[in-house]
């Protein structure tokens with residue numbers, strides 16, 4: 001009896017010690033974290049994001065991608081928002097996967113400015129990204145979910161890490177699976193999140209290797225000739241085309257239909273057809289109403305829980321701007 005109690009107490013002590021080692025943000029992530037600290041926080045994010053998306057739906061696509069690119073590199077810590085400084089001239093936002101394609105920074109600036117007016121120093125930039133992506137999913141996809149908040153902002157941002165970690169459009173299925181697995185995400189979650197390629201745009205340079213010198217046999221040949229006209233070889237400027245020509249501003253199942261008809265832009269998109277499990281999932285999304293949206297919502301929440309803050313490297317609530325550490 002006595003030894004059982006002492007084992008129990010030892011366990012408690014260990015659990016408490018382990019808790020201390022966890023990064024603060026992970027220990028305290030919860031839905032409605034700001035309710036008591038800044039009552040209007042989530043509604044300010046929502047109304048600001050809405051005002052930008054009604055003018056330019058593409059910014060909603062940008063915000064959803066920003067969430068992905070933030071969370072994959074050093075966890076969801078707003079490291080993607082830091083501007084270059086003399087001490088750190090090459091932050092994540094200048095990396096090849098982010099520059100010049102990542103957009104929506106002005107939306108984050110506007111949200112942060114409004115939040116600082118109402119509740120200075122309270123709402124983290126990492127949470128602003130997570131909430132903005134959530135709201136963009138609602139406005140572009142009628143996808144609604146609750147996302148836990150309480151993240152802290154990091155102080156480190158390294159361009160080379162973003163290049164190394166973010167998956168490339170040339171990736172095959174095993175590379176995509178490995179990339180997402182390294183962030184704790186399953187293949188099924190990867191397939192669901194890829195549905196974000198039903199909105200927004202791509203620069204030609206992200207897929208011209210599939211057009212020249214010959215049209216990739218994994219691409220619909222008519223679609224390939226069409227893309228060649230929009231993306232001429234050796235063009236002076238890197239053009240942009242919609243990810244989804246059918247419903248470019250709707251976050252919906254159309255992406256999976258495009259994948260099946262070989263009219264998605266990237267080799268990585270096509271790769272979802274190359275295993276029985278992923279092919280089956282793609283097919284289900286094209287056929288079962290609501291299946292994609294439910295899985296997308298859950299996978300966004302999961303992606304938002306990626307936390308790589310190291311014990312002993314305390315995060316902060318960045319302010320007054322999301323572009324610089326305190």
Ligand code: HEM
Pocket residue numbers: 058061062064065068101102103167168169170171176190193194196197199200201202203204205206243266268
């Ligand atoms: C599976 C691996 C993925 C690869 C290889 C990939 C790659 C890319 C590339 C190359 C672009 C075009 C960038 C440009 O040239 O402008 C793009 C755009 C986009 N991606 Fe992904 N992506 C992946 C997963 C995701 C995920 C998980 C999300 C979010 C849940 C996402 C959301 C988006 C969005 C919304 C756009 C359009 C952005 C805009 O219009 O500004 N992607 N992606």
Ligand SMILES: *[C@@H]1O[C@H](CO)[C@@H](O)[C@H](O)[C@H]1NC(C)=O
Pocket residue numbers: 142144
């Ligand atoms: C939006 O989604 C909800 C379920 O979450 C559904 O009841 C409603 O009909 C949808 N609205 C539109 C316009 O599709």
Ligand SMILES: *[C@@H]1O[C@H](CO)[C@@H](O)[C@H](O)[C@H]1NC(C)=O
Pocket residue numbers: 172173174175
């Ligand atoms: C995917 O690409 C990697 C790296 O090029 C290669 O080693 C692997 O064999 C490829 N896998 C498949 C299934 O093609």
